Amino acid sequence: MEVLSLPNPAHHAISIRAKALAFEDAASKVLLERIRLIAPSDATVLVTGESGTGKELIARLVHSLSERAERPFIAVNCGAFSETLIESELFGHERGAFTGALESRAGWFEAASGGTLFLDEVGDLPPAAQVKLLRVVQEREVVRVGSRKPVKIDVRLVAATNVRLEEAVRAGHFREDLYYRLNVAKLVLLPLRERADDIAPLTRHFIDLYSKRLRIAAPVLEAEALLRLKRYSWPGNIRELENVIHHALLISRGGKVTATDLHFSSLGELSSGSAPAGGAVAPAAASTPQQALREALLRLFDEPHPDLWQAIEGEVFASAYEYSGHNQLQTSRLLNLSRNIVRARLADLGIIKGSAGGAL
Numbered sequence: 001m002e003v004l005s006l007p008n009p010a011h012h013a014i015s016i017r018a019k020a021l022a023f024e025d026a027a028s029k030v031l032l033e034r035i036r037l038i039a040p041s042d043a044t045v046l047v048t049g050e051s052g053t054g055k056e057l058i059a060r061l062v063h064s065l066s067e068r069a070e071r072p073f074i075a076v077n078c079g080a081f082s083e084t085l086i087e088s089e090l091f092g093h094e095r096g097a098f099t100g101a102l103e104s105r106a107g108w109f110e111a112a113s114g115g116t117l118f119l120d121e122v123g124d125l126p127p128a129a130q131v132k133l134l135r136v137v138q139e140r141e142v143v144r145v146g147s148r149k150p151v152k153i154d155v156r157l158v159a160a161t162n163v164r165l166e167e168a169v170r171a172g173h174f175r176e177d178l179y180y181r182l183n184v185a186k187l188v189l190l191p192l193r194e195r196a197d198d199i200a201p202l203t204r205h206f207i208d209l210y211s212k213r214l215r216i217a218a219p220v221l222e223a224e225a226l227l228r229l230k231r232y233s234w235p236g237n238i239r240e241l242e243n244v245i246h247h248a249l250l251i252s253r254g255g256k257v258t259a260t261d262l263h264f265s266s267l268g269e270l271s272s273g274s275a276p277a278g279g280a281v282a283p284a285a286a287s288t289p290q291q292a293l294r295e296a297l298l299r300l301f302d303e304p305h306p307d308l309w310q311a312i313e314g315e316v317f318a319s320a321y322e323y324s325g326h327n328q329l330q331t332s333r334l335l336n337l338s339r340n341i342v343r344a345r346l347a348d349l350g351i352i353k354g355s356a357g358g359a360l
């Protein structure tokens, strides 16, 4: 596996989480070369790719390999805010600018000063915010909501989209002038099914990651299981592979992951390609988070465990989060704990990123 060494790992412990990034497929190697070329420049980058292909990770990599690496990296999901809130989130607001604006507040552009601002799902920006963003990109200054005073900013912009922005432009949903301003350097992430040689290194990576997190010895992946992973179409891309491996580790036994430990979503049916050696693989039964939790707890009690309580706690938080559809509020209600505790524990376990809003 190509292991990417970052300029100063100590400073990237949060942003890249000491990951060995898997870039083994020929297409991924070309992408990595392109990232190495683009990152040191200050050019605005547009990252495109289906959901779960690694756009945010690539944005962090661009930041880490740039001269701004020591400065903040802030990730904002443009689709996560209402039309009225997004402008104040990005550009800030003055006290009294709108009902509830009790204090003046800097937006993410100002907060990312000297660093990189990652605008995820940029295609979701409403038209008024697109006009403002265009102005920011052109003038390199922001005007807070409710103010007229421009504030100079020094921010490198990385934008990402999982929709074809060209089509959004054609349909009149996204401004053409903004599209050209964002699309200075483009990084295209292929769906996982089109870079099959990444599947094995990514799988090894997630086996290592989750066995450490679950505090178990890393199990061996049986050849038949790997074949099955390679034949799947991965509609949810790398994120789905991560979930499949995490789940497989929860239910695997005897130090190995077998083909039947792999539970796929019904959306990405197995391709009808060549049958694996030793016969066809039976489709795995669907598993609910409750079943997964039950199986994981039983397995934890099965063997002597160095840190049983922590491992149990981890499983409970992970399963409740899964069961709540990755919603922190629902998870806190389910566990009858405060949202802050839930957020902190999920972050400790590496299930969510360090802080709300993605700021580091």
Ligand SMILES: Nc1ncnc2c1ncn2[C@@H]1O[C@H](COP(=O)(O)OP(=O)(O)OP(=O)(O)O)[C@@H](O)[C@H]1O
Pocket: 019, 020, 021, 022, 023, 049, 050, 051, 052, 053, 054, 055, 056, 057, 058, 120, 162, 202, 205, 238, 239, 242
């Ligand atoms: N090359 C890689 N090596 C190791 N892990 C990776 C790699 N690419 C992506 N991942 C992991 O896959 C998961 C999904 O990646 P990420 O969140 O960056 O995808 P995304 O395209 O931004 O998703 P979305 O469009 O849903 O926001 C993350 O856990 C990420 O760390």
